[in-house]
Every structure is written in structure tokens, then in C-alpha cells.
Amino acid sequence: MSLVFNNYDDTIADPVAFKQLAVKDALFLHYRCPQVDKHIQLFSHYNEIMFTLEGSRTMHHNGKSWTLTRHSCLLTRKTAYLQELPELVGWEVLAFYFQDSFFRQVVNEYYQHLPLKGLPEPPRDMLIEINVNETTEAFFYSILPYFKQATPPAEALLELKFKELLFSLFLDPANAALLAHANSLLNMNKVPLWQVMETNYMFNLTIAQFARMAHRSTSAFKKEFTEYYGTSPGKWLTQKRLDHAKMLIETSTKSVSxxxxxxxxENLSHFSRIFKQKYGMSPLQYKNQ
Structure with missing residues (x-):
């Protein structure tokens, strides 16, 4: 079983398939998704806004699903998720990658113009559905010609376009959850380590990949993790994953694989061996019982 693919790294490594517009620490992409497997696990250490031009994909995270169809839009925070390919359906998408600092910059810059009163609690979901109105739909399509220019557009212009996108989304009352999330980041310099772990332990991520999502070096991540949880990341992950597997066997019709x-x-034999060590029987025996 393969590891989780880094969505950001894989796309910037192939500028032919993934057309790119970059400015500072932000990136716009235009591409047709090359996915061929029914399900793939992805993660990114960047926030990503995805706008579907044509086709469809379904994202799964923490027992919930979000289906992207034509002109629908989704924010994936720095997280892992399962991406499902509907049969014989392509997917043409505009994707916007950026860090939390860009959220903070836009909120700070346009603070007095934003509808901040009466905001809901920031959503706990790592994926947030985004409403697209006529203004924001027109914005996405206005970006497409820039990808075809022989000379790349000026960085200052791209930065303005990036800010315009977020500002337009924030002004839409239907995106109150998105604005609440962005506003909650104003006094948060780095992602809480527990948030990264509790929402992503069920993905086959390495310690280094968890550290990247948490925006820490691997050594700093391990030190902070041990201080917070009182155990090593490896031991904690094994226990959490076993608990999750036991719950799935008890409450779903999923096969052992x-x-x-x-x-x-990472693989079935390793899972079966440590499950038996923990619970005294193999996953299949436990399921049949």
C-alpha cells in the first residue's frame, strides 16, 4: 500500500501538466487531474482552494464527504484526505495554494470591510465548503488567460488577484464559516500540534509528513509531541490506528483490507500481526466474531 502523496510537491514538480502562476508563498494551478486509481490519499502542508471547471471528484475526511462538481469550490486546510475518482469522469480544476499567513494578511488588510459581526464558531472540519456566487465565479474564469501568456504576469498583479479572491469570498454571507476560520487564525502563529494529529492519524503519513503539516522541523515536532502526549509519535499513532480499526470493524461492513x-x-500483514498482539485475535476473526 502506497504512502500518502504530497499534493503540493507533486504538482509543482510537473509544470507542464500543472500550469502554474506563483507569487511569494502562494500558487495558482490549472490542470486536468491525472488520477487513475479509484481512491488516492493526498496531503498538503498548504491550504488549498479548489474550483471545479468541469468534471467531478469526491473528497473524504473523518467520516464526511464533499463532492465537487462543475463550479463548486472547497477549501482543504493543511491536512490529508482521501480523493475518490467517479467512474469515467475527468476533472478540470483551478487550485490556489497558500499559507495561513496569507489568510491573516487579507483579514488584517480588509478588516474594517469584512462582515465579522455574528460569525459562527470556526468549523472543526479540515475541509470547508465554499459558496461561489457570480462575482467569485467570474474571478476564477478571469484567471485562466494568465496561464496562456507568453510572458508571466507581474507578481504585484498576481498578489492583488490572490487577495481579491479571498476578499470576495469573505464578503459573501454564505461563506461565514470560511471567514470565521480565517479570522480565528489572526492570533495563531502556528497550527496546534494536536489538531494535526487528531484529524489525520488515520492516514498513512510519516512522522516527517506530520511535521510538515504542523510547520515544524522533524526534531522540534518529536520534542513537542512527547511533551504534549507523554509518549513517542510512533507508539501513539499505532494505538490510535488500532483503536480506529477496531471501531471500523465493529461499526462498518468494510473488508479487513x-x-x-x-x-x-501501510500493509495488511503488519496490520493483522499487531492487531492480534493487541486484541488476541486476527482482524478477520474479530470481524467474524
Missing amino acids: EVAFNSGF
């Missing part, structure tokens, strides 16, 4: 995949285990 599907349970292993959906609980973050």
Missing part, C-alpha cells in the same frame, strides 16, 4: 487502508496501516 479496507479497514487497514482506512486506518493508516
Whole structure:
């Protein structure tokens, strides 16, 4: 079973398939998704806004699903998720990658113009549905010609366009959850480590990949993790994944191999061996029981 693909790294490494517009620490992409497997696990250490031009994909995270169809839009925070390919359906998409600092910059810059009163609690979901109105839909399409220019557009212009996108989305009352999330980041310099771990332990991520999502060096991540949880990341992940696998066996009709995949285990034999060590019987025996 393969590891989780880094969505950001894989796309910037192929500028032919993934047309790119970059400015500072932000990136706009235009591409047709090359996915061929029914399900793939992805993660990114950047926030990503995805706008579907044509086609469809379904994203799964923490027991919830979001289906992107034509002109629908989604924010994935710095997280992992399962991406599902509908049969015989392509997917043409505009994707905007950026850090939390860009959220903070836009909120600070346009603070007095934003509808900040009466905002809901920031959503806990790592994926947030975004409403697209006529203004924001027109914005996305206005970006497309820039990808075809022989000379790349000026960085100052791209930065303005990036800010315009977020500002327009924030002004839409239907995106109150998105604005609440962005506003909650104003006094947060880095992602809480527990948030990264508790929302992503069921994905087959390495310690280094968890550290990247948390925006820490691997050594700093391990030190902070041990201080917070009182155990090593490896031991904590094994226990959380076993608990999750046991829950899936008890409450779903998934096969043992599907349970292993959906609980973050790299291969079936390793999963079966440590499950038996923990619970005294194999996953299949436990399921049949």
C-alpha cells in the first residue's frame, strides 16, 4: 500500500501538466487531474482552494464527504484526505495554494470591510465548503488567460488577484464559516500540534509528513509531541490506528483490507500481526466474531 502523496510537491514538480502562476508563498494551478486509481490519499502542508471547471471528484475526511462538481469550490486546510475518482469522469480544476499567513494578511488588510459581526464558531472540519456566487465565479474564469501568456504576469498583479479572491469570498454571507476560520487564525502563529494529529492519524503519513503539516522541523515536532502526549509519535499513532480499526470493524461492513487502508496501516500483514498482539485475535476473526 502506497504512502500518502504530497499534493503540493507533486504538482509543482510537473509544470507542464500543472500550469502554474506563483507569487511569494502562494500558487495558482490549472490542470486536468491525472488520477487513475479509484481512491488516492493526498496531503498538503498548504491550504488549498479548489474550483471545479468541469468534471467531478469526491473528497473524504473523518467520516464526511464533499463532492465537487462543475463550479463548486472547497477549501482543504493543511491536512490529508482521501480523493475518490467517479467512474469515467475527468476533472478540470483551478487550485490556489497558500499559507495561513496569507489568510491573516487579507483579514488584517480588509478588516474594517469584512462582515465579522455574528460569525459562527470556526468549523472543526479540515475541509470547508465554499459558496461561489457570480462575482467569485467570474474571478476564477478571469484567471485562466494568465496561464496562456507568453510572458508571466507581474507578481504585484498576481498578489492583488490572490487577495481579491479571498476578499470576495469573505464578503459573501454564505461563506461565514470560511471567514470565521480565517479570522480565528489572526492570533495563531502556528497550527496546534494536536489538531494535526487528531484529524489525520488515520492516514498513512510519516512522522516527517506530520511535521510538515504542523510547520515544524522533524526534531522540534518529536520534542513537542512527547511533551504534549507523554509518549513517542510512533507508539501513539499505532494505538490510535488500532483503536480506529477496531471501531471500523465493529461499526462498518468494510473488508479487513479496507479497514487497514482506512486506518493508516501501510500493509495488511503488519496490520493483522499487531492487531492480534493487541486484541488476541486476527482482524478477520474479530470481524467474524
